[in-house]
Amino acid sequence: MASNIENLAEKTAKLSIDPIYKTNWCDMPAEVKLECIERMDFKERLSLRCTAKAEKSLVDLQKMDFSEALIFRNYITVASNKTSLTKIFKDEKIWLSLMQYVLKIGVFDKISFLVGNKLNNYIDDFLANCTEMISAKNIDFGDIDMKTAIVILEKLKDGVESIGFNAHNRSWFSLDDVLLQSKVQNASYCQIKNLMFLGCVQKVAQMWIDKDSKIGTTFQVSVVIVINGPFGSFATDLADRIVSKTEKRIRIRTNNPDKHILLERGGVIEHILSREFYRLMVISAEMKESEYDDDCEVWMRRMQPEQFFDPDSDDSRYDDYYDYDDYYDRDYDDNEDIFGRHVDDIDEDWHGNYYM
Numbered sequence: 001m002a003s004n005i006e007n008l009a010e011k012t013a014k015l016s017i018d019p020i021y022k023t024n025w026c027d028m029p030a031e032v033k034l035e036c037i038e039r040m041d042f043k044e045r046l047s048l049r050c051t052a053k054a055e056k057s058l059v060d061l062q063k064m065d066f067s068e069a070l071i072f073r074n075y076i077t078v079a080s081n082k083t084s085l086t087k088i089f090k091d092e093k094i095w096l097s098l099m100q101y102v103l104k105i106g107v108f109d110k111i112s113f114l115v116g117n118k119l120n121n122y123i124d125d126f127l128a129n130c131t132e133m134i135s136a137k138n139i140d141f142g143d144i145d146m147k148t149a150i151v152i153l154e155k156l157k158d159g160v161e162s163i164g165f166n167a168h169n170r171s172w173f174s175l176d177d178v179l180l181q182s183k184v185q186n187a188s189y190c191q192i193k194n195l196m197f198l199g200c201v202q203k204v205a206q207m208w209i210d211k212d213s214k215i216g217t218t219f220q221v222s223v224v225i226v227i228n229g230p231f232g233s234f235a236t237d238l239a240d241r242i243v244s245k246t247e248k249r250i251r252i253r254t255n256n257p258d259k260h261i262l263l264e265r266g267g268v269i270e271h272i273l274s275r276e277f278y279r280l281m282v283i284s285a286e287m288k289e290s291e292y293d294d295d296c297e298v299w300m301r302r303m304q305p306e307q308f309f310d311p312d313s314d315d316s317r318y319d320d321y322y323d324y325d326d327y328y329d330r331d332y333d334d335n336e337d338i339f340g341r342h343v344d345d346i347d348e349d350w351h352g353n354y355y356m
Helices: 002-014 030-038 042-049 053-061 092-105 118-129 146-154 175-179 182-186 200-211 230-237 296-303 325-329 348-355
Strands: 064-066 068-072 075-079 084-088 106-116 135-144 162-166 189-195 218-224 242-245 249-253 259-269 275-284
Touching: 030 053, 042 053, 042 064, 053 092, 068 092, 075 092, 092 106, 092 118, 106 146, 135 146, 146 175, 175 182, 175 189, 175 200, 189 200, 189 296, 200 218, 200 230, 200 259, 200 275, 218 296, 230 249, 230 259, 230 275, 259 296, 275 296
Parallel strands: 064 106, 068 106, 106 135, 135 162, 162 189, 189 218
Antiparallel strands: 068 075, 075 084, 218 275, 242 249, 249 259, 259 275
């Protein structure tokens, strides 16, 4: 019996026992702190950032997954599987600082920019401080200056799946500049709402032909209705490539015998400036006409769901396709984010240390 106790004591003495840390955060090594930070939600990380420069540096080392980030003219909302946070800013430089921080540490499923030309005044600061590439699968420029949109596109990491623009029927929207961007050229889906330029679809088609884009690549656009609009100009400019043509569709061949490009005319939305919808897709050359999708309302809703909104309908098929343009006119409760979920407000006094 005594020998057993001695053996047990000897084994116990040889065990490597990790140190037990008390509640004092300062006693923890950096690797343990990083493990803790990784489990913190966004607001907890912001709180830790303002405690000390060393903690700020540790927090900034950790990336964070966000399902969505919405950057507006005077406030920012971020959402993850852990939390959602919305804050309105009176100080534009603090707003800019938080935006830069969010873009630096975030890994986004979607980012939406609705800032108009507000970033114009800070574009040099933005470029100087946004030293890391932005990681996002989907990006939407709902309302943003063209110059700023191009700057942000150039700051995106590869792997962007979808890109959306709203041209707002403005003449300064440059499709040529957009199509020069590699992220646009490689995206599987791109859309432009309210575009004035009628030669858009053939420009995109020609880009796809030159790049031999993948089957399934899609471009959607809404344009102001005019005589001989995009449909007519597409047929004229690419007449030597036409495989088939109807009132609703034009199919053309590409330089790759395995691929065709299909242009579809959608419906019309009556408005002050009535808009017509078009969809362009790279398809298999083997695709039969019987395989065409005749339900154009589904892809039209993806572009401008607000035009199809029925307050009396229970149809939730299009809940994922949400438009943010009406958020500027909405009054928000201090403890409610734009998704209608309850969030904790941030103490105004913390702003200076929070984001800088």
